[in-house]
Amino acid sequence: EAGVVQSPRYKIIEKKQPVAFWCNPISGHNTLYWYRQNLGQGPELLIRYENEEAVDDSQLPKDRFSAERLKGVDSTLKIQPAELGDSAVYLCASSSPWGDNEKLFFGSGTQLSVL
Amino acid sequence: TQLLEQSPQFLSIQEGENLTVYCNSSSVFSSLQWYRQEPGEGPVLLVTVVTGGEVKKLKRLTFQFGDARKDSSLHITAAQPGDTGLYLCAGAAGTSYGKLTFGQGTILTVHP
Numbered sequence: 522e523a524g525v526v527q528s529p530r531y532k533i534i535e536k537k538q539p540v541a542f543w544c545n546p547i548s549g550h551n552t553l554y555w556y557r558q559n560l561g562q563g564p565e566l567l568i569r570y571e572n573e574e575a576v577d578d579s580q581l582p583k584d585r586f587s588a589e590r591l592k593g594v595d596s597t598l599k600i601q602p603a604e605l606g607d608s609a610v611y612l613c614a615s616s617s618p619w620g621d622n623e624k625l626f627f628g629s630g631t632q633l634s635v636l
Numbered sequence: 637t638q639l640l641e642q643s644p645q646f647l648s649i650q651e652g653e654n655l656t657v658y659c660n661s662s663s664v665f666s667s668l669q670w671y672r673q674e675p676g677e678g679p680v681l682l683v684t685v686v687t688g689g690e691v692k693k694l695k696r697l698t699f700q701f702g703d704a705r706k707d708s709s710l711h712i713t714a715a716q717p718g719d720t721g722l723y724l725c726a727g728a729a730g731t732s733y734g735k736l737t738f739g740q741g742t743i744l745t746v747h748p
Binding site: 525530561562563564565566577612614624625627628629630632 | 640645676677678679680681684724726735736738739740741743
């Protein structure tokens with residue numbers, strides 16, 4: 522079974538530039554999460570989707586961050602414009618609603634460096 | 637805001653030694669999970685503990701959930717270089733695991 526797939530693995534941009542991350546969750550997983558992990562810290566939730574609906578985006582900086590999950594499968598997270606403090610690893614995760622909802626499966630993440 | 641504090645933040649030991657990582661909070665969690673993360677990869681779930689006082693064992697790893705469900709510990713017996721990584725605890729409030737709160741992690745290095 523394929524895991525959560527994220528791309529790109531690495532991204533280096535200059536500040537004020539836009540950037541986008543893509544995530545393909547595990548097939549059949551209705552819940553999708555975007556987390557941000559700063560160096561030496563644990564992941565912090567940015568947004569959670571149930572199918573195509575964003576059910577928790579309270580920690581998403583909406584002035585510059587946006588996300589979408591069209592058709593309730595793949596998702597993209599966008600930052601425009603990027604700031605130096607956005608440098609971090611952006612992790613996507615998915616979970617199944619059927620009895621194994623407790624288990625999150627994480628992708629390998631996208632490491633973003635803003636110069 | 638529920639916070640989870642892990643200690644120690646860094647741990648460097650020799651192969652064969654035992655170690656314990658602690659995860660503490662002033663908040664009650666309905667369940668607590670432990671993850672292990674290797675460089676360049678996402679966290680991988682090791683265990684979920686749900687009941688206060690619960691102890692779970694996974695080979696050389698022993699996980700305990702505090703009686704009051706506010707704290708947890710991870711004990712590794714006879715550590716091996718393959719145990720090297722970032723260990724994260726994460727607490728869930730209520731029944732929604734989408735509300736996981738992660739600790740800052742413990743970076744473990746096991747030297748051969």
